[in-house]
Amino acid sequence: MTSQTAPVTFDAFRTIDLRGAKLSAAELRAAMPRSSAASFESVAGRVEEILDSVRTRGFAALSELAERFDGVEQSHPRVPVSALKQALTELAPEVRAALEESIERARTFAQAQKPEDVTVDIRPGAVLTHRWVPVGRAGLYVPGGLAVLASSVVMNVVPAQAAGVESIAIASPPQKEFGGQPHPVILAAAALLGIDEVYAIGGAQAIAAFAYGVHGDADKAPIEPVNVVTGPGNIYVATAKRLVRGVVGIDAEAGTTEIAVLADDTAQPRLIAADLISQAEHDPNAASVLVTPSEELAAAVRAELSVQVAVTRHRERVETALSGPQSGVILVNDIEQGIAVCDAYAAEHLEIHTAEAATVGARVRNAGAVFVGEYSPVSLGDYCAGSNHVLPTAGTPAFASGLGVHTFLRSMQVIDYSAEALREVAGHVVNLARAEDLPGHGDAVKVRFDQH
Known part of the structure; x- marks a missing residue:
């Protein structure tokens, strides 16, 4: 992907120079690159209207919203089991093999996460038990807009199954080109995992349907409310999850994707550029941030971006994301300050491309997931690392965790005196x-x- 001729510097990838700056924690957080295109506050009113419409008007509202946002006519959003089976039958063998590998690795990691119950004899005859219990029902959201995230089926379903959740439902946006059903690969992934309750519902309306349930009648089977809603999505999905929290549990506000890379002069610019692009192709509002003390590395990464962006498939989307206020280079004095900046930014995905990368990564406190060294790219975590790619965004990794078995468990204290x-x-x-x-x-x- 590199060129033999000198590339043109990617000037749109802006610079924030924090070298020599003495900033308070609040000032450092304020200096971080964030998107101004959309915020929770800017869409909350519209999302509240959608939530209220689905809560009060049920299937009628869902049908209207499907036509309005997805361009499909819909009488009932449930996907027939026959369509799930057909999608799995027609799934390309190489894609099935990749999904099966992803499932196996994710299941191995998820099963290891399940905590054990703890029983303590405080005194003779005074017995306390800390007991873990799975939620009864989970609603899992799988995006299907600019990217068809069949991998998100795996990331949502596997930890729920490992936790022991008995009732699992999936929602994914209807696709006009597929007869108003979700993308066939999403349906195939659900079938591969044994999930037969799938709904063709997208956006905030899907979150509403899961949170409040939808009453049925003689012609329409109900959608039962869930205990927990999980899954990534755009700003509308993330805002909907924030607004229904308290009605149901949520995993985290997993909104538009972001990557930060902490790198020193030992890093390879072409790898960093490729990884920044890999997340920028998700969405025009995706964030790609490089934190480094090396001006030379920053210049070299810009040069690589110019070469690689020019030939990437979703060039326009990537250029928009990399040129936005949410992306750019943050210059720091040294790796010590770089770690502080990364903690202030609290990235969804944080890659470490430094000398002694494992030691540096172990010092980071705030990140959805940390990818150590040049052979652990974010895209590995998106698909086949075994880790989960449903992670908190927009600074929330400072207090929120990624999706895991714990998301679908609650603890109970049992007192027996x-x-x-x-x-x-x-x-x-x-x-x-x-x-x-x-x-x-x-x-x-x-x-x-x-x-x-």
């Missing part, structure tokens, strides 16, 4: 209840030892 164990602590309960002016709490203990 004998009479003697309760008697041992009864006086303390009574005294604390009096101190809080809640005497009934103490009475509920004393009554168990009253002589009748």
Whole structure:
């Protein structure tokens, strides 16, 4: 992909120079490149209207929204099981093999994540158990707009199955060119994983259908509400997930993709350029950021971008993403400051292209996933690393985690005391209840030892 002639520098990939700057934590976060094209606040009103419409008008609203956003007529969004089976039968063998490999690796990692229950004898007869229980039903969103993310079927379904979720439903946008059904590869991936409840619903309306459920009638089977909604999507999907949180659980606000690369002068510019492009091709609002103390490396990466962007398939989309305010080079004094910048940025995907990359990567606190060294590109994680590609974005990795088995589990505390164990602590309960002016709490203990 490289050229033998001197390439033209990719000037649209802007520079933020933080060398010598002494910034507070708040100032550093504010200096990070972010998209101004769309924000939660800018779309919240429209998303609220969609949520309310689906919540109050059910299938009628879903049909109207399918025609409005996807250009398809729809009486009921559920995909027939026969269509799922047909998609799997017609799936290209090489794609099936790739999906099967992805599933196997993801399942191995997911099964290892499941925590064990813990039982502790606090005192004789005083037994506490921390018990993990899967949610009863999960609604999984799979994007199908600019990119057909069949891999997201794997990333959503495998950890839910590993957690033991008994009822799993998938929603993905209807495609006009496929008769109003989701893309056949998405349907095939669902069938390969044994999922037969799939809906042709896209965007915020899919999140609404899962969160609130849709009442059925004599002609239409209902869509039952779920306990947890997961999956990546655009700003509308991410905003919808934010707005229904509390009605249902969510994994994280996995919005428009982003990559940051922390690199020093040992890095290979052509690899960094290729990785920046790989995420920029997702969406015009995708973010691609290089953090480096090396001006020479930054210049070399720009030169490689000029060469590689010119021949990439989705050139216009990539150029828009790389030229946006959400992308660019951040120049730092050294790798130490680079780590601080990466923590302030809190990237969805963070690649480490430095000397002693594993040591540097281990010091990062805020990232959805960290990819160590030049042979661990983000695209590996997108498909076949075994890790999950449904990750928090827009700075939320500072407090949110990527999708995993834990997303579909909740913990319960089980308290099992004998009479003697309760008697041992009864006086303390009574005294604390009096101190809080809640005497009934103490009475509920004393009554168990009253002589009748």
